[in-house]
Amino acid sequence: MSRENSVVTSLAGRRKKNVTSDMQTDPTVHALMQCRGGCGACCIAPSISSAIPGMPGGKPAGVRCIQLTVDNRCAIFGDPRRPPVCSSLRANIEMCGNEASVDATRVHAMRVLVELERRTGHG
Numbered sequence: 001m002s003r004e005n006s007v008v009t010s011l012a013g014r015r016k017k018n019v020t021s022d023m024q025t026d027p028t029v030h031a032l033m034q035c036r037g038g039c040g041a042c043c044i045a046p047s048i049s050s051a052i053p054g055m056p057g058g059k060p061a062g063v064r065c066i067q068l069t070v071d072n073r074c075a076i077f078g079d080p081r082r083p084p085v086c087s088s089l090r091a092n093i094e095m096c097g098n099e100a101s102v103d104a105t106r107v108h109a110m111r112v113l114v115e116l117e118r119r120t121g122h123g
């Protein structure tokens with residue numbers, strides 16, 4: 001299993017168990033990495049079934065979250081209305097990559113997350 005396949009499998013497992021953690025920016029987590037501000041891939045690629053302010057039915061895979069700002073940041077970060085699932089995925093090298101630019105980070109993460117959706121049947 002490739003490293004990327006491995007992380008996809010791991011993420012899929014976490015998703016099924018609904019384990020909570022933190023997406024979009026907890027710099028201390030998992031020795032992983034800090035979320036790269038302005039990426040936004042994990043607010044676009046995955047489907048979210050829980051209600052999001054402005055998207056009461058959640059969002060389909062590949063659709064930009066309504067709370068994602070034009071500069072690709074969460075408009076409701078730290079707000080209790082932010083869905084718990086948004087805290088269920090932390091930035092990590094395997095998902096987010098180790099790219100030099102935010103655009104390359106987004107490309108990497110989109111590829112990994114689209115594959116995750118495909119494997120978990122959410123996409």
Ligand code: SF4
Binds near residue numbers: 040042043096
């Ligand atoms: S994919 Fe990674 S770097 Fe991009 S917004 Fe999500 S946690 Fe941050």
Ligand code: SF4
Binds near residue numbers: 023044067068073
């Ligand atoms: S609510 Fe915020 S963290 Fe969750 S998908 Fe939307 S923009 Fe991303």
